[in-house]
Amino acid sequence: MYQGFTTTSEAQHESRLSCLSSAGGAKARRAFTLIEVIITIALSVILTLAIAQLYVVYGRVILFQQSSIAVALDGSSIMDAARMAGMQARSVVPTHTFSGINYNSGTTTAIFELPAIDGSGAVIPNEYDYVGIHASSTSVYRLIDSVSGSSRISGEKRLTNVLGALSFTYDSQNFPSVTSVTVDATTSAMVRGEVTQAHHHEHVYLRNL
Amino acid sequence: MGFTLVEMLVALFIMSVTIVFVTIVIGTIKGTRDVTHENVAFRIADSKLDELRALGYATLPASGPFSVPELGNLPQGVASTSITDWNAKTKQIVAGVSWQGVDGLMHFVSLTTLITESGGL
Numbered sequence: 001m002y003q004g005f006t007t008t009s010e011a012q013h014e015s016r017l018s019c020l021s022s023a024g025g026a027k028a029r030r031a032f033t034l035i036e037v038i039i040t041i042a043l044s045v046i047l048t049l050a051i052a053q054l055y056v057v058y059g060r061v062i063l064f065q066q067s068s069i070a071v072a073l074d075g076s077s078i079m080d081a082a083r084m085a086g087m088q089a090r091s092v093v094p095t096h097t098f099s100g101i102n103y104n105s106g107t108t109t110a111i112f113e114l115p116a117i118d119g120s121g122a123v124i125p126n127e128y129d130y131v132g133i134h135a136s137s138t139s140v141y142r143l144i145d146s147v148s149g150s151s152r153i154s155g156e157k158r159l160t161n162v163l164g165a166l167s168f169t170y171d172s173q174n175f176p177s178v179t180s181v182t183v184d185a186t187t188s189a190m191v192r193g194e195v196t197q198a199h200h201h202e203h204v205y206l207r208n209l
Numbered sequence: 210m211g212f213t214l215v216e217m218l219v220a221l222f223i224m225s226v227t228i229v230f231v232t233i234v235i236g237t238i239k240g241t242r243d244v245t246h247e248n249v250a251f252r253i254a255d256s257k258l259d260e261l262r263a264l265g266y267a268t269l270p271a272s273g274p275f276s277v278p279e280l281g282n283l284p285q286g287v288a289s290t291s292i293t294d295w296n297a298k299t300k301q302i303v304a305g306v307s308w309q310g311v312d313g314l315m316h317f318v319s320l321t322t323l324i325t326e327s328g329g330l
Contacts, residue, residue, distance in 0.1 A: 047223065054230050061234050065241045072245055079252070083259070180263070201278055202256050205263030 060192060067189050068196040074160035075187040075198040078133070081142045081159055082168075082183045085112040085131040086204035092170065092178040096130045098143040099156070105175055108135040110168040110183075115208060116150040124149055133159075135166040140185075164188040164197065180205045239311040247318060249282050250306035254320040257290060257304040266326045269300060283308035285315075298326040 032040075089112035095104045096111045105111045109132060116127040129152045132143040140159045146152040164186035170178045181204045188197035212220075256277070261269060272291045280286040286308040295301040305319035 050227075051223075054227065058230055058234050061237065065237055068245070069241060072248065076248070076252075087259075199279075199282070200252070202252070203260055205259060207263060 064191050064194060064196060067191045068198070071162055071187045071189050071196050072198040074162055075185050075200045077159045078140050078163075078166065078185045078187075079183060079200050079202050081131075082110065082133050082181070083202065083204050085110075085114065085133065085142075086181055087207045088112075088114045089131075089206045090115060090128075090208040091206065092175045092181065093130065094175040096132060096145065098130070098132055098145050099154075103132050103134055103143070105168075105170075107167050107169075109133065110181055112206075114152075116147050116152070118149055119151045121151075133168075135163060138163045140166060160187055162187050162189045178206065179209060242311050243316070246283055246308055246310070247316065249279060250286070250308060250316075250318045251320070253277055253279050253286075253288055253306050254304040254318060257288070258302060258320055258322050261290070261302055261304075262322065262324055266300065266324050269302070269324065280306075285309040295323055299323050 091113050092105055093111050093113045095102060097103070103109050103111060111130060111132040114129045114131060116124040116129045118124055124147070127147045127150070129144065129146040129150050131152075132141075132145075134141045134143060139161045140163050142157045142159055144152055144154050144156075146154045166183075166185045169182045169184075171180045171182075172178045182202070183204055184199075184201045186197060186199045188195055190196075256279075257275065269292055270290070272289070272293075274287065274289040277288065280288055283306070286306065288304070288306045291303040291305070293301050301321065301323055303319050303321045305317060307315050307317040310316040
């Protein structure tokens with residue numbers, strides 16, 4: 001009886017255990033349901049898209065900002081070049097030849113005649129350097145033609161390649177009697193369909209009349 | 210069944226990254242705009258000083274506001290000059306420009322120079 005009871009008990013116990021273990025085993029090995037998989041995939045797709053979108057938007061904003069800074073700096077460089085030339089100039093000349101090409105002062109070109117200065121900053125008597133600011137389609141160039149011994153270096157430098165419009169207006173029709181030049185420059189660039197633009201307008205006074 | 214710690218951490222991480230990104234983007238835009246406006250303001254002041262220096266001591270106007278087209282590029286832009294006697298033959302000129310910054314506060318920049326009755330500096 002004792003043995004029988006034990007047997008029964010053990011049998012019951014074993015059966016319970018096996019039941020438990022089989023139940024537990026089924027739970028641990030249970031696969032994801034279809035709905036769980038779909039939700040997981042949907043969530044990861046949404047997250048990936050959101051992060052990618054953020055990245056794209058951020059990249060575009062940075063690009064736009066960089067381009068607006070570049071456009072503003074290019075506009076400034078035209079103004080700075082015109083002012084540096086104008087402030088040191090003794091007159092505006094109607095025409096000059098820079099490295100074999102003849103330029104005429106006018107709406108898109110201004111040519112200044114500057115007293116030549118040597119390396120120590122002293123004026124070289126009766127010697128003149130010529131500085132031209134010249135717009136050609138979307139580019140603006142600063143042209144320098146200096147005499148030998150001058151501290152200015154002859155050559156051509158492109159100030160911008162994103163010019164929208166540049167105009168020089170003079171306070172006199174007669175170039176040798178010009179005392180101030182009004183510079184109006186618009187620089188603009190297109191970045192992915194968005195236009196970034198900078199407008200500069202300044203009076204340059206000749207100071208070595 | 211609630212969320213596990215790991216799930217919460219991942220969610221928090223993603224949200225923080227998003228917020229940081231958005232903050233940086235907005236900060237960049239505001240910063241660029243402020244710097245652009247400051248550049249315009251300095252150019253206005255510089256240009257005014259140059260004009261006064263070029264026109265000479267005898268024709269220096271009285272202190273007061275002035276208007277140039279570029280002020281239109283600044284939100285609520287206002288420009289003025291202040292001309293005071295430095296000594297008997299020299300005047301001090303301050304050109305100041307103020308505008309409303311992106312933070313809503315008024316920003317101000319100014320440049321100072323001296324103009325003498327005869328000769329240059």
